[in-house]
Structures are given as structure tokens and as C-alpha cells.
Amino acid sequence: MEQNDLGVFKGQIRATPDQALSEEQLIEVVEQKLGLQKGGISWVHILKRSIDARNAPVMLQLVVEAGSEDNLKHRSLPQLDAISFPKLPDGASHVLVVGSGPAGLYAALELIRNGIKPIVVERGKMVRERRRDLAALTKDHIVNPESNYCFGEGGAGTYSDGKLYTRAKKRGHVMESLLWLVAHGADPDILVDAHPHIGTNRLPVIISKMRESIENAGGDVRFNTKLTDFNSKSGAVSGATLLNVKTGATQEIECKQIVLATGHSARDIFYLLYDKGLSLEAKEFALGVRVEHPQSFIDSRQYHGEERVNNLDEERLPAASYTLVCQIKGRGVHSFCMCPGGIIAPCATEQQEIVTNGWSPSKRNNPYANSGMVVTIDEDVWTKAGYSGPLGALEYQRSVEKACWKAAGETQRAPAQRLTDFVANRPSSGPEADCSYHPGTTFVNLHDVLPREIAEPLKKGFLEFDRKIRGFIHKDAILVAPESRTSSPVRIPRDKESLEHPDLVGLYPCGEGGGYAGGILSAAMDGRRVAAQIASIL
Numbered sequence: 001m002e003q004n005d006l007g008v009f010k011g012q013i014r015a016t017p018d019q020a021l022s023e024e025q026l027i028e029v030v031e032q033k034l035g036l037q038k039g040g041i042s043w044v045h046i047l048k049r050s051i052d053a054r055n056a057p058v059m060l061q062l063v064v065e066a067g068s069e070d071n072l073k074h075r076s077l078p079q080l081d082a083i084s085f086p087k088l089p090d091g092a093s094h095v096l097v098v099g100s101g102p103a104g105l106y107a108a109l110e111l112i113r114n115g116i117k118p119i120v121v122e123r124g125k126m127v128r129e130r131r132r133d134l135a136a137l138t139k140d141h142i143v144n145p146e147s148n149y150c151f152g153e154g155g156a157g158t159y160s161d162g163k164l165y166t167r168a169k170k171r172g173h174v175m176e177s178l179l180w181l182v183a184h185g186a187d188p189d190i191l192v193d194a195h196p197h198i199g200t201n202r203l204p205v206i207i208s209k210m211r212e213s214i215e216n217a218g219g220d221v222r223f224n225t226k227l228t229d230f231n232s233k234s235g236a237v238s239g240a241t242l243l244n245v246k247t248g249a250t251q252e253i254e255c256k257q258i259v260l261a262t263g264h265s266a267r268d269i270f271y272l273l274y275d276k277g278l279s280l281e282a283k284e285f286a287l288g289v290r291v292e293h294p295q296s297f298i299d300s301r302q303y304h305g306e307e308r309v310n311n312l313d314e315e316r317l318p319a320a321s322y323t324l325v326c327q328i329k330g331r332g333v334h335s336f337c338m339c340p341g342g343i344i345a346p347c348a349t350e351q352q353e354i355v356t357n358g359w360s361p362s363k364r365n366n367p368y369a370n371s372g373m374v375v376t377i378d379e380d381v382w383t384k385a386g387y388s389g390p391l392g393a394l395e396y397q398r399s400v401e402k403a404c405w406k407a408a409g410e411t412q413r414a415p416a417q418r419l420t421d422f423v424a425n426r427p428s429s430g431p432e433a434d435c436s437y438h439p440g441t442t443f444v445n446l447h448d449v450l451p452r453e454i455a456e457p458l459k460k461g462f463l464e465f466d467r468k469i470r471g472f473i474h475k476d477a478i479l480v481a482p483e484s485r486t487s488s489p490v491r492i493p494r495d496k497e498s499l500e501h502p503d504l505v506g507l508y509p510c511g512e513g514g515g516y517a518g519g520i521l522s523a524a525m526d527g528r529r530v531a532a533q534i535a536s537i538l
Ligand SMILES: Cc1cc2nc3c(=O)[nH]c(=O)nc-3n(C[C@H](O)[C@H](O)[C@H](O)COP(=O)(O)OP(=O)(O)OC[C@H]3O[C@@H](n4cnc5c(N)ncnc54)[C@H](O)[C@@H]3O)c2cc1C
Pocket: 098, 099, 100, 101, 102, 103, 104, 121, 122, 123, 124, 149, 150, 151, 152, 153, 154, 155, 156, 157, 158, 159, 160, 161, 162, 163, 164, 165, 225, 226, 227, 228, 261, 262, 263, 264, 265, 266, 269, 337, 345, 347, 357, 358, 359, 510, 511, 512, 513, 517, 518, 519, 520, 521, 523, 524
């Protein structure tokens, strides 16, 4: 550990989960590491925390600061005061932001910081009202195409696990984007944890506060408002058509810049661009199933038998997760969006389809561990299945979602199979699966439902994963299909410098829908990037 000019020590320590829970015990660990007498240190402040579960016993790897009473005031605290979204000046120019997911919200906030008024239009409802549509989807199997797990205030991120991990290299940008979440009520621990997450129960409040920041500054946020068309003059955006999905009324709005942050599930937007003759590209994505295990099994395997207390031990040792990846005959098979202590959610955006994803509450204290298990889908796959052109991957994705809907009885029940039966290629029988997917399941043989190019690599992938996590092909493990919205099946091209669509000045594809992000944080960061680019030319 090194000591700075102010007398504060900083460096790495290893601690047991119990030691890490108590400042008193951490002080002892630091004193021992520094060879100091008892009382040599009076405080320890954790800057970074990760779990080292490679071997037993499980240890925490911490980056800490420590010191005496005299230098307590010099510990590094998050600089929240620097984050403000000031009132917009009168007559500020405006930009239309389509979509209030992480990309749209962060774009709007960044525009405000640059004195530009965002007009955010969102086809779905405010978070509070959105809940009713989620309940109708789960209980009554009714999919509202404008308000569901993917559409509505906060976008697909609102009712998610809220994992905030990104592979983005610019750590300064990552930290600042996390700070915006903390400034809107997220637990400051997300700044410390190596794999931070927020949880479905906490996200809606944070999202609402972000909207309030936009509105308090003088930005405009309109719910139940869908972009259905846009106009151009001399190759540049000139306006847009907005539909009030409640009343059916349409409105024309003038604008020179549109941030298109509509997410990967807004198929009508892809068709709109296609019909207008704007260039689009089919994009590789991944498709497969959700697999669900008892969380206690994943914990015992990943933590080498170390006990967690009734799965309610988030503070000391969080519900364990895994990342699995392998190659089967040149095709990638990997785990996706693992949700420890979570549930499998019904994420369809249209009536005649099944889509699954996962979420978990902040404490990750459900008894199930679920994860996507997906196979890479490339042009070869969708072409052989008879789909081509820029929307070929999307059409292939849609065909699998529809096949699952048909196989499970044409409601929001999902086709399911025991993992042991799937690898043995025999249908599961008996009453429906005991799993967390609340609309219910219908047992099938997923080899008869999923295309062979997905089912075969998946089966081999599971056999491989069973070698990596012994017993992964567990008697109680259930597969629920399909996991299909892993990323956008379409790329909306944009210029590397101007970030505009190459065919239309003023159209800014943004976030996951355009193919420029793969999760909450990367979508948020892309929103800021696009907004900063717009600010640089206005
Ligand atoms: C259940 C679930 C769990 C997830 N868990 C995680 C996780 O733990 N961590 C993680 O990083 N990612 C997770 N994701 C993915 C993550 O939510 C997305 O990557 C992220 O939300 C993408 O942000 P975005 O702003 O680009 O698009 P979106 O969040 O999809 O937002 C797009 C918004 O645009 C709106 N819209 C669409 N079309 C129109 C239109 N024509 N007019 C007006 N509005 C329109 C939609 O209603 C939507 O609100 C999860 C997704 C789901 C569904």
C-alpha cells in the first residue's frame, strides 16, 4: 500500500466476506498489512470490490483507502455536486429524442447540459402505469404492443436486473455515467462493485427521477407518443409525425435532428426506414433459451460449498453467477444476461410471439438462478432458413418467436423442457415446469420447436458446460424458450465522425436499436456521445 502527501494509504487487500462486512475488522487487516500497531489506522474506505471465487475459501479483493482521524476528510467520496442539469435558456434550440430507454434518457440529459432542449417522445407509459400492462401480460396473457417489458418509461432497462457491467474501455465515461445514476438515487455501491447491479425494485424510482431532471430543466417528455414517420428536405431531416397511441391523433413537429433511440424491439422503426429506402444491414445476434437452476446449486458450485444464509446473504456474499462460453463446430454458444436470484420474464412486444429475458431484485433473493444460453446466428443461418436482405435476421428471429408461441398453446405460456430431457432428446412429461416464468409453461421437446442449427449446438454446449460446472445438467434445471432479443438483428448505419445516418443528415441512430450498444450502460453512454456530437454542431 502507498501513502500519499495527505497521509492517506491506498492499495489492495484481500479479506474474507465476514471481514469485509465490518470496518473494525478491515482496519485490523490493513494494520497487519502495513505492520502497524492496533490503533494505527482509524478508518478504511472501500474504493473497489470484487469476489475471488477461483479457489476455496472465497475471498474479496478490495482496493481501499485508510488513514487516521486527521485525514478522514481526505477520503475519496463521489463528486455528486458537479452533476447538474441546469435550466434551459429561453429560446433554446430543440432536438427530437425518440425513446426513453437508457440511450434516450442520457441523450436528453446531455443535451440539457449543453443548453439544448430535448423533446423526448416515448410510445409507452410512465413507469407506474406500465406495471398494470406487465401484470396483464403475466396473468391474462395480453400483450400491449405499446407498453410491455421492452416499451415504456426507461425502456427495456426499467424492469431488468440492472446489471451495469460494460466492456467499454473509457473508464472515465463509465464512472461518470454511473455517477448520474447515483445522483438520481442509485446506491453508491455501484461505483465500487466490479459487477454492479441495481435491481428491478429500485430502477423505476431512478428512471422517474431522471425524467424529473429533464422536465425541471425545461425539457419535454411525452408518453403514449409514437414516432410513425419523419420528413426530409434536400437530404436532411425537416420534421416528424407523432401519433398519440391513446387518442389516435397525429401531430407534425418541426425538427432538424432526430435521435433514434428506439431499442432492438421496435420492429416498426426498422420497417419504416426500410420502406423509406434508407440503408440498413442485417446483423449477427444470438438466440437460444433461458436455463434456470436452483440458486443454491449455483452458489454451492461457484463458492466451493461455502454457505450462504438462506439465499438472503447479499451483503456478505451475493448470489453466485457464472459466465460460460464454448465453440461448437465453429459456432459460439454462451451464457447471456445471467440473473442470480432472479426470475424469467415474459418480454413479448406483439401478441403472437414468445420472448423471454430475466430480471432480479436488488437483493437477488429469489430461489432461482436463470441465464440466457444462446447460439450465435449469422447470415449463413438466416439465409439457409429462407430469409435475406437487411431484415433477414429480424424475420428469422420473428419466426422462432412465433414457433415457440404456437408450440406452447398460442398464449404467453412458453415452451419448456427439463435440461436432462433436452440433452437426451426426449420430451419432458408431467405437470408444467416448476420455474419462475409466471405466465406458465408447456412441456415440449425443444428439438422439435427450435431450429436444428440452434438446438444441436445448444445440446453440445450444455454437455461442455456440465464439465465446467459439475452437475450443470441438473435434475431440477429447466429450459424456457426462446431467448431471442439478445441484441439488435439490424444495424442502422451511421457515419463514424458525424454519427448521422449516411443517407440522411440529422438522423442519429443511437443505442442498442441501431446496433451501437449491448446493455444499459453502453446504451446510456452512446446516448451521451450522440448528444455531445449534436451539441458540437448546433
Ligand atoms: C427483462 C430485461 C432484462 C435486462 N437486463 C439487463 C441487465 O441486467 N443489464 C443490461 O445491461 N441490460 C439488460 N437488458 C438490456 C437493456 O435493457 C438494453 O440493452 C437497454 O435498455 C437498451 O437501451 P436503449 O435505450 O438503446 O433501448 P431501449 O431500452 O429498448 O429503449 C427504447 C425505447 O424506445 C421506445 N420506442 C420504440 N419505438 C418508438 C417509437 N416509434 N416512438 C417512440 N418511442 C419508441 C420504446 O418504448 C423504449 O422505451 C435487459 C432487457 C430486458 C428486456
